[in-house]
Amino acid sequence: MGRISSLLNPATYLILNLGIVLILYFGAFSVNIGTITQGELIALINYATQIILALLALSQLIIAITRAQSSSIRINEVFEIAPSMKNGEGVAIKDDGVKIEFKNVSFSYSDTAEEALSGISFSINKNETIGIIGGTGSGKSTLVNLICRFYDANSGEILIDGVDIKKFSFSQLREKISLVPQKASVFSGTIRENVKFGKDYVSDEEILKALEIAQLAEFVDSKEEGLDFMVLQGGKNLSGGQRQRLTIARALVGNPEIIILDDASSALDYQTDAKLRKALKELKDKTIIIVSQRCATVKNADKILVLDDGKLVGAGRHEELLKNCAEYQEIAKLQLGEGVLGNA
Ligand SMILES: Nc1ncnc2c1ncn2[C@@H]1O[C@H](COP(=O)(O)OP(=O)(O)O)[C@@H](O)[C@H]1O
């Protein structure tokens, strides 16, 4: 369409000018034998030009209308899609000690794709710190996305506080669970706005505390503007690690019960990563899930889940896994050195 409409303008002007040439050529004979005057010939040329220019405007209008029509059809198609996720009616929460429970959960992104998670069962107790480890594509992010109910499982049940996750309303879930996604996204605006992220009730004091835990307080202190320091679009004036820590601080405000870090310390150096984990450990009444590819990051968790190709191949503490989980042994051996196996 672009090619044809780009031809339209030059083609119309070509026809217009050829028309003028023809009128002048034949008009000249008529003027010569005296049937029309020179003035009438010029008037004729003016009329012809006006008519063709009007036709040109009309053709532009027709293009615009056709475009608008096909766009509106597409927009309406999008409007007509009903979300497959149904909002739950909201529930009163009971407290039975188990925070999150997966019962034989399987999930695939579409009917045709192979299962990204198959037959996953585990439970996480209240206020535990859980590590999830596994290679890329093993389904770690998929698993945490299911906890946040970004997708519904194909089969099996996910319970939070003993209640089926589908019964919670979305706002209830979002309040309960904070997710730091794998890809840190920050916006142009102040640090304060980036941390608040729409939670207007959050005080400056709470923001500073969250920044402290996320190991970003030093950076903010070093800026004259403090919390008013402007972050550029996409966080261009921050380093990768600073961006990640900013999104971690965002997840900490608003007092969530469950905090999920999806590979959120991948751009941090080991030292900052360790400090961050230590600060997280000191938080009271939080269930924390740390997803990582690094053994050192999940080593001290109360329980480590080992994922491989969508399957749960091991669950337990670091020392236990070193003894009885071949996949974990493999990862530990590569990252911590052969020695770890001998010590365990
Ligand atoms: N949005 C998506 N649509 C379709 N397939 C996906 C999507 N996200 C992830 N997958 C697939 O699911 C599997 C697990 O991916 P993911 O959970 O992101 O792994 P990890 O976080 O462990 O690296 C991969 O095979 C990946 O190709």
Ligand SMILES: [Mg+2]
């Ligand atoms: Mg991931």
